[in-house]
Amino acid sequence: MRFILIFIIFFGIVTDSSFARPISYAGGWTIMFKNDGNLNRVHAHFSPTHKLSIGHNLEYWHDEEFILNSLQINNLVKRWNKKNSQANFYIKSGIGLAYSDKSNFDGEIKLSGFTGISYDWENRSYFIKYQNRYTDADKIYDAFMQSITFGLAPYQGDFGDLHTWLMLKIEHKPENKENFEVTPLFRFFKSVHLVELGLNDRGKFLFNYFVRF
Amino acid sequence: MNNFRYLLVPLLLCFSLTVNAGEKDLPSEIHVSVNGLVCDFCAQSIQKLFSKEESVQAVDINMDKGMIKIELKDGQNIDDMRVTKLITDSGYNVERINRVE
Numbered sequence: 468m469r470f471i472l473i474f475i476i477f478f479g480i481v482t483d484s485s486f487a488r489p490i491s492y493a494g495g496w497t498i499m500f501k502n503d504g505n506l507n508r509v510h511a512h513f514s515p516t517h518k519l520s521i522g523h524n525l526e527y528w529h530d531e532e533f534i535l536n537s538l539q540i541n542n543l544v545k546r547w548n549k550k551n552s553q554a555n556f557y558i559k560s561g562i563g564l565a566y567s568d569k570s571n572f573d574g575e576i577k578l579s580g581f582t583g584i585s586y587d588w589e590n591r592s593y594f595i596k597y598q599n600r601y602t603d604a605d606k607i608y609d610a611f612m613q614s615i616t617f618g619l620a621p622y623q624g625d626f627g628d629l630h631t632w633l634m635l636k637i638e639h640k641p642e643n644k645e646n647f648e649v650t651p652l653f654r655f656f657k658s659v660h661l662v663e664l665g666l667n668d669r670g671k672f673l674f675n676y677f678v679r680f
Numbered sequence: 681m682n683n684f685r686y687l688l689v690p691l692l693l694c695f696s697l698t699v700n701a702g703e704k705d706l707p708s709e710i711h712v713s714v715n716g717l718v719c720d721f722c723a724q725s726i727q728k729l730f731s732k733e734e735s736v737q738a739v740d741i742n743m744d745k746g747m748i749k750i751e752l753k754d755g756q757n758i759d760d761m762r763v764t765k766l767i768t769d770s771g772y773n774v775e776r777i778n779r780v781e
Contacts, residue, residue, distance in 0.1 A: 491725065492725030492728060492729060492769055492770045492771060493729070493769040494729075495725060495728065516769075517768065517769040517770070517771055546716070546771065547716075548714075548715040548716025548771075548772055548773040549715055549716065550715055550746060550775075551718065551746070552716075552718060553716040553718050553719070553722075589718055589719065590718050591718050591743065623743070623744075624720065624743075625720075625742070625743050625744065626720055626723060626740075626741040626742065626743050627720070628720070630720050630721070656720065656721045657720075658724065659721070659724050661721050677721075679721070679724060679725075
C-alpha cells in the first residue's frame with residue numbers, strides 16, 4: 468500500500484504539465500482555512516503556472532489528536548471547458564510529518580503522506596463534486612475517506628455579484644463506526660472571497676474561508 | 681518656390697492620411713468568447729491577469745454570454761496570441777476573438 472502511495476505522490480508531482488492545470492491562475496496565490504467537526508486546516512498554495520500548484524498544508528485532527536504538516540502538490544489532470552459548464556479532474560498529494568498527541572503515540576513524529584483524486588462538474592445552477600483521499604501517517608493514522616457534494620444556486624448572479632449556493636456534503640469514512648456524515652451548507656462568494664457555513668448531522672459546525680490573490 | 685509648395689502640400693496630406701489610417705486600424709475593444717466561464721470566483725483570475733497588461737484600460741466579464749470585453753488604452757493594442765495566452769493561463773478556452781473599433 469505504501470508503495471502505491473509513494474507512486475501516486477510521485478505521479479502527482481511529476482505529471483506532465485500538459486495534462487495538468489492548477490486550481491489558481493498562473494502567478495496566483497490562494498489561502499484556504501477549513502474548519503469542521505473533524506479537523507482544522509490551513510492550506511496556502513502558489514501556482515507557478517496555470518497547470519500546477521505547490522503549497523503548505525497544516526491540519527489538526529480532533530479525535531485522532533495529531534497534526535499533519537505537509538508540502539502539497541495539486542495537479543489539474545484534465546479540464547473540460549464547455550460553453551455553459553466546466554469539469555475538472557485533479558490529483559492532490561502531500562508529503563510531510565505527522566505529530567501525535569494521542570495516548571500511546573504521544574510525542575511521536577512520523578513520516579506521512581496523502582493522495583487522492585477529485586472530480587467536479589458545474590454550470591451556473593448545479594454543482595457536483597466527488598473526492599477521496601488516502602492518508603498514511605505510519606502508526607499514528609492510516610485511513611481512506613471519500614465525499615460527494617451537491618450544490619444548487621438559487622439565482623444566477625453576474626460577475627462581481629454576491630453568489631450563493633445551497634450545498635449538501637456526504638462524507639464516508641469506512642474505518643469509522645459511524646461512517647457517514649451529512650453536512651448541509653451555504654457557500655457565498657464575492658470577488659476573491661469565498662465563505663462556507665454549515666452544520667453536520669452530529670451538530671458540529673463547518674466554517675471555511677478561501678481568499679485568492 | 682510655388683512648385684515646391686504644390687509638391688509639399690500633397691505629400692503632407694498623404695502622410696497625414698497614412699497616420700490617421702494607422703490609428704483607425706487600432707481597435708478600442710476586444711470581445712472574447714470563452715468556454716467554461718461559469719464561476720465568478722474562478723473568473724477573477726481573468727481580471728487579475730488582464731489588469732497587469734499595460735495596454736488594457738478595463739475588463740468586463742459577462743457570465744450570461746460567456747464573453748470578456750477588453751477595453752484598450754488609446755493607441756494601444758494587444759495581439760490575439762497574447763489574449764489567448766492570458767485566457768488560457770486563467771484556465772479557460774478561447775472560442776472566438778472579435779476586434780471592435
